Amino acid sequence: MLPAIYLASQSPRRKQLLEWAEIDFKVLVEPTDESFPEGLSPAEAVVHIAQQKALAVKNKLPDDVIIIAADTVVVLNDIIIGKPKDRDDAITILSALSGTSHYVITGVVMMRGEQQVTFYDTTTVEFHILTPQQIEFYVDKYGPYDKAGAYAIQEWIGVVGIKSINGDFYNVMGLPVSRVVPAIISLM
Ligand SMILES: Cc1cn([C@H]2C[C@H](O)[C@@H](COP(=O)(O)OP(=O)(O)OP(=O)(O)O)O2)c(=O)[nH]c1=O
Numbered sequence: 094m095l096p097a098i099y100l101a102s103q104s105p106r107r108k109q110l111l112e113w114a115e116i117d118f119k120v121l122v123e124p125t126d127e128s129f130p131e132g133l134s135p136a137e138a139v140v141h142i143a144q145q146k147a148l149a150v151k152n153k154l155p156d157d158v159i160i161i162a163a164d165t166v167v168v169l170n171d172i173i174i175g176k177p178k179d180r181d182d183a184i185t186i187l188s189a190l191s192g193t194s195h196y197v198i199t200g201v202v203m204m205r206g207e208q209q210v211t212f213y214d215t216t217t218v219e220f221h222i223l224t225p226q227q228i229e230f231y232v233d234k235y236g237p238y239d240k241a242g243a244y245a246i247q248e249w250i251g252v253v254g255i256k257s258i259n260g261d262f263y264n265v266m267g268l269p270v271s272r273v274v275p276a277i278i279s280l281m
Contacts, residue, residue, distance in 0.1 A: 095281060096157050096158050096159050096205060096280075096281065097118075097119065097158045097159070098116060098117065098118040098119070098158065098159045098161065098277065099118065099119050099120070099121050099150060099154060099158050099159070099160050099161070100118050100119070100120050100121075100161050100162075101120075101121060101122060101123070101146045101147050101149065101150045101160055101161065101162040102120070102122060102146065102161075102162060102163060102267075103120070103122045104163075104239075104267050106245075106247070106266045106267045106268070107163060107267045107268045108120060110263055110266060110267070110268045110270045111161075111268070111270065111273075113270070114270045114273070114274055116274070116277065118161070121150045121153065121154065122146075122150070123149035123150050123153065124149070125142070125145045125146045125149045126145060127142050127145070127164070127175075129141045129142055135166060135168045135171075135173050135198050136198055136200065136213045136215075138166070138173060138200075139163075139164045139165065139166055139198050139199060139200030139213055140164075140200035140201075140202060140211055140212075140213055141200070142164035142200065143162045143163050143164045143200040143201055143202040143211075144162070144202045144211070146162035146163075146164065146202070147160045147161075147162035147202045147203070147204050150162075151204060156206045157205070157206060158205065159203060159204070159205045159277060159280050159281075160203065160204045160205070161201070161202075161203050161273060161277075162201070162202050162203075163199055163200065163201045163202075163267060163268050164199065164200050165197065165198070165199040165241045165264075165265075165267045166197070166198055166241050166242075167186075167190070167195055167196075167197050167241050167242030168195060168196050168197070168198060169189060169190060169193075169195040169242075174186055174195075174241065174242050174243075175241055176238060176239060176240060176241055176243070177237065177238055177240075177243040179238075180232055180233075182243070183232045183237060183238065183243040184228055184229065184232055186242060186243040187223060187228045187231070187232070187243050187244060187250075188223075188225075188228060190220050190223075190242065190243075190244070191220055191221075191222055191223040191228070192220060192221065192222040192223070193219070193220065194217055194218065194219040194220075195217075195218055195220075195242070196215050196216060196217045196218065197215070197216045197218055197241070197242070197264065197265045198213055198214070198215050198216075199213060199214050199264050199267060199268060199269055200212075200213040201213065201214070201268070201269065201272070201273060201276070203273070203276050203277070203280060205280040208280055210276045210279065210280060212272060212276070214260070214261055214264040214269035214272060215260060215264070216258060216259065216260030216261055216262070216264045216265050217258065217259040217260055218246065218255060218257075218258050218265060219255070219256045219257045219258070220254050220255060220256060221253075221254055221255070221256045223250075223254050227250075227253075227254065231244070231248075231249060231250045231254075234249070235248050235249065235250070237250075245266070246258075246262065246265045246266060247266055
């Protein structure tokens with residue numbers, strides 16, 4: 094029998110992406126400390142946090158299931174940008190992203206028993222210059238408080254504000270599914 098697959102994430106986007114990939118899975122989330130040791134690179138930090146998310150559910154589940162956990166951050170000038178604290182923070186973040194390029198990095202940790210697959214994926218995103226009116230419209234209408242970097246590429250701001258992307262679109266949305274699927278197969 095194939096092992097059950099558990100997504101250790103409350104993110105509706107990750108859930109949707111696995112559904113689009115026609116993966117059969119359940120969701121189980123436990124509270125996780127999303128801090129990370131000082132001095133980690135962004136890639137090391139997202140993998141560390143994804144590992145904490147996976148470990149948080151591991152002892153609640155039978156040993157033979159596959160667990161998938163991920164963490165996504167935006168990185169601008171080597172600084173990690175997580176979710177905005179409030180409206181002002183969201184406006185400040187989007188003003189900093191306007192007219193420039195940043196990268197989005199998602200760390201993925203998958204576990205089955207003693208086996209573990211760990212990787213990260215990086216996508217470069219370039220924004221057009223956004224006007225203050227566009228930024229305020231987006232923040233007030235879409236409230237991107239649960240999104241790393243205060244934006245969602247799959248929403249209005251992604252449609253009208255993004256000049257180019259280099260890498261996996263779905264990685265920006267929170268899960269590099271095309272790399273997750275072969276990793277699931279490798280754990281079967
Ligand atoms: C940059 C970007 C992020 N995001 C989302 C993906 C993630 O859900 C979120 C980053 O936060 P995360 O902390 O990675 O995930 P989460 O809090 O939503 O879920 P959990 O911790 O339970 O796994 O930002 C988009 O949906 N679109 C985007 O363009």
